[in-house]
Amino acid sequence: MKKMQIGVDLxxxxxxxxxxxxxxxxxxxxxxxLAYQQTPKNLQTLFLARSWAIKEAIFxxxxxxxxxxxxxxxxxxxxxxxxNFKISISHEGDYLIAFVINLKESNEKN
Numbered sequence: 021m022k023k024m025q026i027g028v029d030l031x032x033x034x035x036x037x038x039x040x041x042x043x044x045x046x047x048x049x050x051x052x053x054l055a056y057q058q059t060p061k062n063l064q065t066l067f068l069a070r071s072w073a074i075k076e077a078i079f080x081x082x083x084x085x086x087x088x089x090x091x092x093x094x095x096x097x098x099x100x101x102x103x104n105f106k107i108s109i110s111h112e113g114d115y116l117i118a119f120v121i122n123l124k125e126s127n128e129k130n
Contacts, residue, residue: 025122027081029073033114036068047072049092066111073118074100074107081105081122
């Protein structure tokens, strides 16, 4: 039987204000950390919240990715990408939601 793997995370953006570098490096890959450093200061909180929410949703869909820093999400052609996951995000006010679908078919039995 084919199983669809989905994950959702709702995050409060303001909870990522004034985070220490040690925390930031635990959730961002080295490439993402470089991009974070190049992001204007007024957008860095959103950058962290978005990264966290996407990675939480990926973990919920497929919990084989235990270290967030090993998940390298990137934007190509205005679309967020990570391996075989379809990623959708939206934010309004102080909240951001990430929804992911693992496009790799799972043939696990229930």
